[in-house]
Amino acid sequence: MKAIEAxxxxxxxxxxxxxxPTLKDRFIDTVKRRRGSEDFWALRNINFAVETGETVGVIxxxxxxxxxxxxxxxxxxxxxxxxxxxRGRLASLLELGAGFHPDLTGRENIFLNGAxxxxxxxxxxxxxxxxxxxxxxxxxIETPIKFYSSGMVVRLGFSIAIEVDPDILLVDEVxxxxxxxxxxxxxxxxxxxxxxxxxxxxxxHDMGTIKRFCDRVIHLQKGEICEEGVPAGVVDxxxxxxxxxxxxxxxxxxxxTMEAVIRKVEFPGAAGNETPTFTTGRDLVxxxxxxxxxxxxxxxxxxxxxxxxxxxxxxxxxQIDGCRVDRIEGEGVIKLSLPALPLLGGxxxxxxxxxxxxHNTNYHRQDYTYPFDVFSPAGREGIVNTPSRWEFLPDGG
Numbered sequence: 011m012k013a014i015e016a017x018x019x020x021x022x023x024x025x026x027x028x029x030x031p032t033l034k035d036r037f038i039d040t041v042k043r044r045r046g047s048e049d050f051w052a053l054r055n056i057n058f059a060v061e062t063g064e065t066v067g068v069i070x071x072x073x074x075x076x077x078x079x080x081x082x083x084x085x086x087x088x089x090x091x092x093x094x095x096x097r098g099r100l101a102s103l104l105e106l107g108a109g110f111h112p113d114l115t116g117r118e119n120i121f122l123n124g125a126x127x128x129x130x131x132x133x134x135x136x137x138x139x140x141x142x143x144x145x146x147x148x149x150x151i152e153t154p155i156k157f158y159s160s161g162m163v164v165r166l167g168f169s170i171a172i173e174v175d176p177d178i179l180l181v182d183e184v185x186x187x188x189x190x191x192x193x194x195x196x197x198x199x200x201x202x203x204x205x206x207x208x209x210x211x212x213x214x215h216d217m218g219t220i221k222r223f224c225d226r227v228i229h230l231q232k233g234e235i236c237e238e239g240v241p242a243g244v245v246d247x248x249x250x251x252x253x254x255x256x257x258x259x260x261x262x263x264x265x266x267t268m269e270a271v272i273r274k275v276e277f278p279g280a281a282g283n284e285t286p287t288f289t290t291g292r293d294l295v296x297x298x299x300x301x302x303x304x305x306x307x308x309x310x311x312x313x314x315x316x317x318x319x320x321x322x323x324x325x326x327x328x329q330i331d332g333c334r335v336d337r338i339e340g341e342g343v344i345k346l347s348l349p350a351l352p353l354l355g356g357x358x359x360x361x362x363x364x365x366x367x368x369h370n371t372n373y374h375r376q377d378y379t380y381p382f383d384v385f386s387p388a389g390r391e392g393i394v395n396t397p398s399r400w401e402f403l404p405d406g407g
Contacts, residue, residue: 011097012059013178013209014083018092019056021078021233022049052078053233056092062177065210067224067241069217069248072265074230076213080104080180083211098177098209101127103168112156116147116166119155123167129174137173144199145169146192161368165192172199179203181212215265215377217245218320245320249378264376270302270309270338270364271374277382290355290386290395294348298362302373305339309373312363313346315353316378323353323393329367352395355386 025048053075060066068076081087083094084102110119120141124134134141142151145165155163172179181200204210204223214220220227220241227244229237237244264272276297280286288294298311312327328335328344335344360380364373388395 011062012095013062013064013097014060014211015095016056016058016079016083016092017095019053019079019082019089019094020051020091021053021075021082021087022051022090024048025050051233053082053089055234058228058235058238060209060211062097062209063207064226065204065212065224067220067227068211068213068230069215069220069227069245070230073232075233076230077104077182079230080182080211080213084180096178099128099175100178100180101171101174101176102180102182103171104180104182110155110163110167113154115154116142116145116151116158119166120151120170123170124174127170127174133174137175141166141169141173144173144195159368160370164370168196172196172203176208178209178211181210181214215375217249217377218316218322221245221320264374264379266364266372266374269304269373270300270306272298272362272364272376273301273341274299275362275380280382281385285381285383287383287385288351290353290384290388291350294351296346296360296362298344298346299341300338300344300364300374301341302338305337306373307337308367309335309338310365310367311335311344311346312365314361316359316361317393318357318359320359320378321393323358324348325361327363351384353384353386354388354390354393354395355384356393357381357383 056079058066068079070076078087080102081104082089083096084100084104086102086104111122114122117138120138121131121134124131142148145151145162145168147162147166150158150162155166158166179200200210201223212220212224224241226239227241228235229244229248237247276299277286277288278295278297279293280288296313302309310327310329312325314325315323317323358381359378360382361375361377362379363375365371365375366373386395390396390398
């Protein structure tokens with residue numbers, strides 16, 4: 011049975027070139043046959059179906075219509091053309107906490123949010139303790155949420171959405187909310203929902219997650235579906251076209267607010283001409299030149315290394331590693347060092363990012379953008395160089 015059906019779906023926005031037009035503006039526009047606004051189609055001719063129990067990923071560059079699509083399916087936005095049919099109780103992890111009232115306590119907002127979602131009060135009462143426990147808010151649940159941090163708000167919104175036992179779950183980049191422990195707990199819960207036959211529609215820029223997690227992928231480009239199919243093929247094609255591997259060092263690619271960008275990346279000490287090459291057991295050093303167009307307080311620089319099939323090898327950031335960056339503004343350089351590189355021989359992809367401490371704002375992300383090779387003189391197999399020691403005990407010890 012189909013849990014979600016999108017039929018000839020389209021969404022048009024009217025973009026005005028200036029503020030509210032005066033009578034004079036309208037008269038001049040009429041005389042000169044000039045339009046004071048234009049139509050922008052965020053989505054056009056969208057047709058697809060998601061089977062019950064299926065997990066489908068939606069990928070594409072910023073502005074391709076991903077979030078608009080999820081908002082229409084969640085009924086928080088009306089389509090201009092076509093329609094969406096959903097079968098079963100639906101919960102969305104989109105704008106978490108958007109329906110909360112700041113003057114009400116966390117407890118009161120749980121019941122308010124449940125009512126907005128159409129959940130019977132009795133069910134909310136039965137699941138109340140589980141919601142609070144998952145959110146980790148403790149006694150703060152009796153505090154008005156206007157005193158909550160942004161992280162506390164999204165944790166509460168996330169906990170309500172996943173504890174009401176939905177048949178369909180819409181997920182939009184929320185696996186990065188909260189601290190590391192909450193992210194891991196959230197990922198485990200969503201994985202459990204997938205394994206128990208829930209229907210999931212997931213939007214993410216993390217291609218590794220999309221490949222591992224989804225049964226099928228839809229690639230949106232300029233508001234239209236340009237490809238649909240198994241994750242491996244669709245993701246690989248998207249990366250080749252959108253991320254353009256290898257893009258050439260020094261090219262500004264990727265996505266984010268661009269208030270701070272990674273301008274140039276160098277690998278001092280690396281061998282090789284086109285592709286930097288490092289040796290297992292020796293230091294890997296990356297110099298990252300950035301430009302911040304405004305003053306940004308407490309930014310976080312991060313990295314991740316994947317294999318060509320998007321298996322995560324290692325990843326961390328300045329926040330995890332205890333390197334505090336108080337602020338950035340204008341040009342600067344930050345250096346990343348991996349002493350005694352533990353990776354064995356092979357081809358790898360380096361991702362870099364600049365984001366806020368709460369992970370809610372991505373200033374610049376470059377996913378799988380910088381390829382490099384590792385030469386390993388050791389004969390070990392696998393990814394990680396782990397020294398081995400053998401001891402022969404002929405008499406059984």
